Amino acid sequence: MFNGKEISWKHIKGVYDHTIKHATAQATKLTKRHIWLTSWSKMRVDLAEHTISKEVEDALASIDELKKISEGTREFSKYSRKYRQIMHSKISFQSLEDPRINTLKEIYNWFVDGNKQKKDPKEWISSQCQFDLILSINGFLGMINYFLKKYPGSMIQPRRISQDMLEGLFGNIRELGGDSSTHTLKSYGHALNKYQVTALVSSEVKSINYGKADSTRAGITTLERRDYRKDKKISVKNDENITDQKHFIRLAQLSSLSSNVFKNLLADNLIMGRIEIPLESHDEHVNQENVRIAFFQKERCNLIETILYQDSIDKLLHKWQDIIKKMASEAIPKKTGIQWLASWSSHLEIYLNNYQCSGIWYQDFLSITNLNDSPTQRLIAYLLLQNVIKLTFSKKTTPNSIHTHFLADSYLEPEKILVLEPAEALKFSYIIGWVIYKLTKSDKIIRSHPKFDIIRAHLMILSSEQVVYEKDVRSQTTNVVPGQDFLKFMYKMESLIILLFEKHKELGPNILHYINNSLMCNSLLLGAFNALLNISSQMLSIHEPEKQELKDDAKNFLYERIISIYMKSRQKSWRKFNDLIPEKGTSSLRENLKAMRNDIQNSSKTSKTKNTHTLMKKSNVPKDPILALVQLQIWAKLDGAEEEFSKMFLVSELQWLLWAFGDKARYKKKKSLIFLILDHLKKETPFSNEAISKGQIFVE
Numbered sequence: 001m002f003n004g005k006e007i008s009w010k011h012i013k014g015v016y017d018h019t020i021k022h023a024t025a026q027a028t029k030l031t032k033r034h035i036w037l038t039s040w041s042k043m044r045v046d047l048a049e050h051t052i053s054k055e056v057e058d059a060l061a062s063i064d065e066l067k068k069i070s071e072g073t074r075e076f077s078k079y080s081r082k083y084r085q086i087m088h089s090k091i092s093f094q095s096l097e098d099p100r101i102n103t104l105k106e107i108y109n110w111f112v113d114g115n116k117q118k119k120d121p122k123e124w125i126s127s128q129c130q131f132d133l134i135l136s137i138n139g140f141l142g143m144i145n146y147f148l149k150k151y152p153g154s155m156i157q158p159r160r161i162s163q164d165m166l167e168g169l170f171g172n173i174r175e176l177g178g179d180s181s182t183h184t185l186k187s188y189g190h191a192l193n194k195y196q197v198t199a200l201v202s203s204e205v206k207s208i209n210y211g212k213a214d215s216t217r218a219g220i221t222t223l224e225r226r227d228y229r230k231d232k233k234i235s236v237k238n239d240e241n242i243t244d245q246k247h248f249i250r251l252a253q254l255s256s257l258s259s260n261v262f263k264n265l266l267a268d269n270l271i272m273g274r275i276e277i278p279l280e281s282h283d284e285h286v287n288q289e290n291v292r293i294a295f296f297q298k299e300r301c302n303l304i305e306t307i308l309y310q311d312s313i314d315k316l317l318h319k320w321q322d323i324i325k326k327m328a329s330e331a332i333p334k335k336t337g338i339q340w341l342a343s344w345s346s347h348l349e350i351y352l353n354n355y356q357c358s359g360i361w362y363q364d365f366l367s368i369t370n371l372n373d374s375p376t377q378r379l380i381a382y383l384l385l386q387n388v389i390k391l392t393f394s395k396k397t398t399p400n401s402i403h404t405h406f407l408a409d410s411y412l413e414p415e416k417i418l419v420l421e422p423a424e425a426l427k428f429s430y431i432i433g434w435v436i437y438k439l440t441k442s443d444k445i446i447r448s449h450p451k452f453d454i455i456r457a458h459l460m461i462l463s464s465e466q467v468v469y470e471k472d473v474r475s476q477t478t479n480v481v482p483g484q485d486f487l488k489f490m491y492k493m494e495s496l497i498i499l500l501f502e503k504h505k506e507l508g509p510n511i512l513h514y515i516n517n518s519l520m521c522n523s524l525l526l527g528a529f530n531a532l533l534n535i536s537s538q539m540l541s542i543h544e545p546e547k548q549e550l551k552d553d554a555k556n557f558l559y560e561r562i563i564s565i566y567m568k569s570r571q572k573s574w575r576k577f578n579d580l581i582p583e584k585g586t587s588s589l590r591e592n593l594k595a596m597r598n599d600i601q602n603s604s605k606t607s608k609t610k611n612t613h614t615l616m617k618k619s620n621v622p623k624d625p626i627l628a629l630v631q632l633q634i635w636a637k638l639d640g641a642e643e644e645f646s647k648m649f650l651v652s653e654l655q656w657l658l659w660a661f662g663d664k665a666r667y668k669k670k671k672s673l674i675f676l677i678l679d680h681l682k683k684e685t686p687f688s689n690e691a692i693s694k695g696q697i698f699v700e
Contacts, residue, residue, distance in 0.1 A: 002114045005072030012051060012073070014066050015059045028055045042292045049084065052077045054477075079107045087136070087162070092155035093144050101141065103472040135539050187353045250308060257321060258314045261387040265304055270384060272304070274298025299376050307380065312368040320361060320388045327351040328393075352389065363387055377503045410523045414495040432490050433480040435565050436463050440480075441560075446561050451554045456534040458550065458558075462486040462541065489532045493566065496525060512567065519563050529559050618646040621697065625660070625687050628697045632657075636681035645674050660691035 016030045029050040033041055041047055050056070055570045057077045060070040081344045082194070085101050093100070109134055111125075118124040125133075140161065147154055206640050247266065265271055275297075307313055331347035333340050355361065363382040364375060420428055439446055440456050449455065462483045469476045507514050519525060537549050550558070616635055622628045635641055645654075654673040658665065661680045 002072045002075060002110075002117065005075070006069065007072040008074045008507075009232075011066055011070040012056065013261070015056055015063065018063050018065070019059070029053065029060055030056065052081045052084070054081065057081070059304060060118055072137050075110070079110050079254065082473050083107050083133070083496050084136075085470075085475050086138070086158060089348050089473070089475065090157060090159055090475050092157045093148070094153075096145065098146055098474070099472050100474055101144065104137050104141060108134065113606065123197065145293065184350070184358055187349075189567070190353050190357050205317065247305075247308060248450075254316055255318065257388070257391060258317050261317060262304075263382060265642065266381060271300060275302050290644050296376065300380065301378060305379050307369060307384075310369055316364060316368045317388055318386065321392050322357070322390055323361075324352070326393050327355065335659055356382075391458075391535060392614045401590060410521045410524060412499065412518070413524050414492075414499045416493055416495070418495040418498065428490075428494070429482060429487060431481040431569050432487060433463070435569055436482055436486070437478070437480040438565050439561060443565065444559065446558070449554070449557060451550065454550060455554060455558055457540060458533060460533070465595060485532055485535050489528050490566070492528050492579050493519065493563075496522065503570045516563065517566055520560065526559065529562075616641075618648045623696050624696050625692050633681045641678060642674055646670050653698050656700075660687045661685050662688045 014029070015028060015036050017032065019028060027645060034047050034051055057074050059079075060066050060074050082103055086104060089100075111130065115130050117122055121127070124130070129428050133434060142160070143161070144156055147156060195336075201659045241517060249264070251262060254262070256296060272297075273294075276556060284313060328348055331344050331351055333347070362381050365371075365384075366377075371377055403523045436459055445687050446452060446455065462485055464481045464483065466481055467476050467480065496519065497515055500518055501511065504511045533550060615637075623629055635644070649657075651670060651673065654677060655667075657677050658667075658673060658680075661677075662685075663676060663680065665675070665676060
């Protein structure tokens with residue numbers, strides 16, 4: 001509570017429920033994993049950031065049912081969001097006149113006032129959280145005041161004044177163990193081995209979330225954090241293409257598995273030694289280290305090329321794959337419950353870690369390749385095994401594997417183009433803007449394309465950017481507004497998708513594959529896309545004549561990325577088709593499905609008991625014995641009747657009811673009396689004539 005205004009989680013849940021039920025609701029990032037939290041998801045910073053975002057705050061203010069009752073929640077969300085924006089900002093503090101200092105003081109005063117107003121510990125955040133929050137603001141403001149006065153002209157970057165750097169390093173080590181939230185002794189040893197192997201290359205520990213942490217003189221040379229959840233394409237440069245062409249004939253002779261394994265190795269800059277090393281340094285030790293690194297790079301490259309041309313390597317990779325498939329089969333639990341997939345993945349991870357730690361695979365590698373044991377050979381063998389594991393469980397499909405019944409007529413055309421209401425049209429425009437933003441700035445797959453600069457120019461000319469600047473926290477948000485030509489094309493795509501959904505009853509959960517394949521092969525939609533690029537080319541010839549037109553391969557690549565990203569962004573509005581379309585974030589349901597069901601069951605039970613508790617009162621019992629008996633028989637069938645009877649009636653009253661049933665048992669404990677009385681009420685035993693003749697209940 002703050003100034004009598006409630007701060008409640010149910011308001012956030014109300015936004016999620018409203019978004020699910022109404023197609024025209026304001027777009028937010030709330031999903032099931034944001035609402036039904038587990039002990040694991042509670043620690044995820046990205047979920048908290050989405051929950052207190054400006055979009056959720058605006059949605060609370062726009063929903064009629066929540067507008068008046070959510071003022072306290074909106075204020076809490078606003079000040080929490082501003083605190084995170086300031087403390088994680090890259091913009092440095094350079095003077096005491098920075099407006100963010102006043103904003104931090106305002107946040108401090110708001111949380112202090114809220115803590116003073118609480119009458120119960122549950123009416124505010126925990127005392128530990130309050131203490132840490134106030135301490136961090138006071139300490140940061142004091143540090144700024146001290147340094148900027150003593151050292152004028154200095155700069156302080158807020159995002160580096162925290163333990164996030166250390167957390168980032170721990171996250172790197174933890175993720176090296178694969179998809180595991182907790183490490184066993186064996187898995188930690190396995191991750192540590194990988195860490196030591198990877199740490200032989202440069203002098204930084206890189207982290208996607210927390211920037212760079214300098215680790216000079218710490219025994220660490222390079223470690224790059226990778227996202228094992230997503231299959232990201234690697235940037236391919238001209239010199240890499242030359243390497244692929246060099247081994248093209250040999251790769252064509254290998255099986256599909258072996259060919260893909262070696263393609264991944266040959267395309268990896270780190271493995272193949274395509275990294276820049278300084279030629280010379282003022283430090284002799286650094287020069288020696290650089291020479292040593294160059295030697296290891298050359299040794300790895302030569303060893304991979306030698307193994308590639310050995311005939312026995314193909315059999316070895318297939319042998320490893322058969323062993324991995326057998327492990328996956330043995331890891332399936334005997335009893336398949338609700339969370340069998342989580343149990344299977346956990347068991348499989350243990351099997352794989354044990355197999356990798358055993359070293360059996362390395363002995364097979366040495367015996368087949370007839371090579372002597374060395375650290376470099378063990379590293380190459382390990383990289384081969386990792387690629388086999390990755391490709392064994394990958395979900396990649398080629399055009400030849402697309403089933404014909406998962407493909408619609410290539411000339412299918414909707415009769416009418418979709419027309420949306422103003423509110424839903426605004427939301428549709430927001431989503432299309434997000435698609436363009438993803439394509440131009442954050443999608444790593446499209447950014448790795450050699451013609452990305454030209455692709456980006458075509459997309460930017462078909463849209464515009466709107467920058468929203470918040471002065472008090474010195475942050476800006478860039479919203480992409482799609483142009484009418486791009487919107488027109490996306491309306492055609494959406495109309496075609498709605499038409500393709502007519503087969504949802506026939507195809508069931510495979511409907512998304514059917515739609516994706518049909519969009520890729522639809523001639524009319526491809527024609528509209530080419531017409532759109534012709535418009536962008538004409539516009540570029542006026543504003544940026546140096547930009548070239550896109551070739552067919554680049555056009556097809558961009559077309560595929562637009563469809564792929566759009567299919568992920570619009571799933572929520574397609575869920576009306578028998579709930580066949582999973583919500584974004586459903587992969588986490590193996591973690592929180594049980595918690596969600598328990599929450600629903602508990603909420604339904606509490607709502608029922610609350611209603612029954614308000615009705616179960618002694619004052620509501622009729623005085624007439626016959627009518628009183630009917631009322632008590634109804635209450636006896638409700639949940640929690642035993643507890644409520646114990647609260648309502650005295651021992652003497654319970655003894656009277658037992659006497660009225662003609663039961664001569666003489667008990668003085670409530671528990672025994674209530675058990676017998678409820679048994680009579682459920683059996684619908686009538687009152688005796690003597691009890692009815694009294695004319696009033698509980699009369700001696």
